[in-house]
Amino acid sequence: xxxxxxxxxxxxxxxxxxxxxxxxxxxxxxxxxxxxxxxxxxxxxxxxxxxxxxxxxxxxxxxxxxxxxxxxxxxxxxxxxxxxxxxxxxxxxxxxxxxxx
Amino acid sequence: xxxxxxxxxxxxxxxxxxxxxxxxxxxxxxxxxxxxxxxxxxxxxxxxxxxxxxxxxxxxxxxxxxxxxxxxxxxxxxxxxxxxxxxxxxxxxxxxxxxxx
DNA sequence: GAATGATATCGACGGTTGTCAATGTGTGGG
DNA sequence: CCCACACATTGACAACCGTCGATATCATTC
Numbered sequence: 001x002x003x004x005x006x007x008x009x010x011x012x013x014x015x016x017x018x019x020x021x022x023x024x025x026x027x028x029x030x031x032x033x034x035x036x037x038x039x040x041x042x043x044x045x046x047x048x049x050x051x052x053x054x055x056x057x058x059x060x061x062x063x064x065x066x067x068x069x070x071x072x073x074x075x076x077x078x079x080x081x082x083x084x085x086x087x088x089x090x091x092x093x094x095x096x097x098x099x100x101x
Numbered sequence: 102x103x104x105x106x107x108x109x110x111x112x113x114x115x116x117x118x119x120x121x122x123x124x125x126x127x128x129x130x131x132x133x134x135x136x137x138x139x140x141x142x143x144x145x146x147x148x149x150x151x152x153x154x155x156x157x158x159x160x161x162x163x164x165x166x167x168x169x170x171x172x173x174x175x176x177x178x179x180x181x182x183x184x185x186x187x188x189x190x191x192x193x194x195x196x197x198x199x200x201x202x
Numbered sequence: 203g204a205a206t207g208a209t210a211t212c213g214a215c216g217g218t219t220g221t222c223a224a225t226g227t228g229t230g231g232g
Numbered sequence: 233c234c235c236a237c238a239c240a241t242t243g244a245c246a247a248c249c250g251t252c253g254a255t256a257t258c259a260t261t262c
Contacts, residue, residue, distance in 0.1 A: 013130040013134075014127045023125070027114070033108045033109035093198055097194055
């Protein structure tokens, strides 16, 4: 975020904060990590409940927050819901922190 | 954060969430932006109160959070406190989001 | 050393957040 | 059709967060 660029607008800051808030939770960070480090780059709720040691409703809640923030993608196949990372979403956030040009 | 790497540990997730929480606020995002886009890459509280339209105690509070998270550096010169970005701190966070290897 | 000005800290208030137990929804099998 | 299963939603609660007004600290000037 080096100098040379103009300062961030208030509305832009609001948008970005929503996405950063979605990641700024230990359990959600682990969710993203678990999904991205999985074999097929996707995981269902049942695969994520145990490693986080959280109840199923809580995991679903965190996943919803990540989906609403545009970071995760939800695809229902049969009885299971598969979550995957939206391509480029994390890189876009990373860019904000480096972006200076 | 692509696949291939191992999943994030719980304690590592706690550490990272502290830093992401520090940034995950609209006003603090603007603070970082204002400081990094300033001429000398530093700013005092009096320079930051007006553009954010917040009271001085509130701005000091936000700055303290960013300092505690290791993102800002505080240097007192005379009566003023100059805040600057800790070199590499934001890039380290950005790396977590890209880092997949 | 009293007064001024820049920051920091404190206490309180409403709003948000993470968690869980309970319940709802929807799919597939028998 | 009913049951079992995977997941989502609701409601409630404690804990945390952002904001402000009031006050404290601390360096400078007269």
